[in-house]
Amino acid sequence: MTAVVRLVLDVPLDKVFDYRLEDASATDRGRLAVVPFGSRTTVGMILDVTDASDVDPAQLKSVTRVLREEPALSPDDWQLLRFASDYYHYPLGQAVMGALPLRLRKPPRATAARAVRPRAARIRAAADPAPFHELTEAQLAAVEAVGAQLGRFAAFLLLGVTGSGKTEVYLRLAADVLDRGNQVLMLVPEIALTPQLESMVQARFPQTRLVSLHSALNETERLTNWRAAQTGDARIVLGTRLAVFTPLPQLGLIVVDEEHDGSFKQTEGFCYSARDLAIARAHQRGVPVVLGSATPSLETYHNATSGRYTLLELPQRINARPPRIECIPLDRRQMTGSFTTRLLDAIESCLVRKDQALVFINRRGYAPVLTCRHCGWLSGCDRCSAQLVLHMPKPRLHCHHCGHERRVPDACPQCGEQDLTPLGQGTQRIEEALRDRFTEARVLRIDRDSTRRKHAWDAMREQIRSRDVDILVGTQMLAKGHDFPHLALVGVLNADSMLYSADFRAAERLYALLTQVAGRAGRGESQGEVLIQTEYPAHPLYAALREQDFRGFADQLLAERRQAGFPPFVHQALLRAEAREVAKALEFLEHARALGREIGGNVQLFDAVPALLVRLAGRERAQLLVQSGSRTDLHAFLKTWRARLGQGKTSRVRWALEVDPLEL
């Protein structure tokens, strides 16, 4: 009798499609299949093999071909995708197909299947494995604590200050896991960090096949690396968030480095958190997971202090003292442009000592806006509710949101006066000011614009390391994970602008960012100095930062969050809608809210409100927040709600549901 296979397809439907398949067998479960679908041909994944279908037999089509030359996705790997689809209320078929390398999502061209030729592992012939460093007591304790749990689920927060040797802990654990014949999955937030980490890890394990997975790989590399992981050929997988779905038959440990980093969360389409899925995966597979950070997210920190995770601390820097952090009150009388005299003096003496200084300002471009001093006109974007940023040296106005770019007008478009002037500071303007002030110094600006060219950032890193630069000016690009041994001073401008933001996570983020920037200072022998210019030196955030007391700061924020009923003490989901006019989006959300009320349950539905940035690239956006003290209740509600929202016709309005949103 002809069997029926049940498969999921890359369509936004919570549906499974049945097809006839003559020679179906149970081993086809988890395999890709080419099928006719409507008027087109597509690829789906076989979820189940049965002998009956609820669908009218006359309607059943036949599978064109099962891709048996590809290894099937194992039930273990399926499990994670199923969980992710349920948890994020995203169609299973799209979640599954979205997790695969692009090549596997499309029907393979030509009839003859290309044989999968297993490539020889690219193992370095290095004769001198890089030596393991001697561990501090704290590192040793961490390695032993996690090591004792190999082979079963346990979640750890490795809370280690910058330079405390978290990576060394990961590497020791990886060595143990590899010895046991298991695979290691290491997740990092940024593509930019993977090549460095990759060569470092490879140097330590020269005989081990290591592959990386991130969006900068081409499709051939991605498929090769994915298969190497799936066959068990690769023993270490290093990657960004998308790597969390890599099939790993012998998974033994998951590491999530810089776990607080927002880039672990996907914010479009399938809005999953790779960090949270890493924990779910470790739980499903019965393996330990280590989350590392100097400034963990409050969600993770709360889990670690409430006993759900084990807290491991690395309180000391290795071979370096912590930087000295000081706030400089802004005083008009003692300033030259954006700089306090104190900061200029510190840069000066830094130059005299032939050390490097870094000026941090989290705003690229020359000035955040161009204004008319006569009538008050501001350069605004036509397609976004945002200001156009002035860029130099060729004067242009850029929208940092939609990418729109245009020339600077000769006169004010509103009143015609020729009185246009840049307002505020960006990296380019600060760079200019520093060149004017320190004429002898070699100033290098590092931001998305100056590093746009391929390999530019690599070259600049090399320039910095070989001391061909005296003063660095840069955005948060400079903050992450890079080790600059000659950097002695960090000056921070405009930190206050990030202090009072509408987002309740602003303080948490700013603390993490400033800690990371501060961590760049004084990695060598001399103690680093960090000078933060601020209007509010007494603010608790700066006070905690000076003390380098993350735990005190986090405890304080958590107490406030508990009081105010914010995450992690409630669980949230956001319904976003966009349309040509915000009124349309709001109308849809009002309807969604009414529907939500009808469904009821232990959830709180807030008012539909326009998004913070209402207009973006010519579309207008609004959102509706839902929350509950109970995660289970929230998810039960979301399931029904989303299904019913999907039934209604939503002409002209695009909507999406985001679970555990990081930005509201």
Next chain:
DNA sequence: AGCACGCCGACT
């Protein structure tokens, strides 16, 4: 999401 079908406005 695609893709087809279908029903009303300005063009070779």
Next chain:
DNA sequence: GTCGGCGTGCTC
């Protein structure tokens, strides 16, 4: 008289 706009509905 047709090309094409996008509303609606379906996909085993």
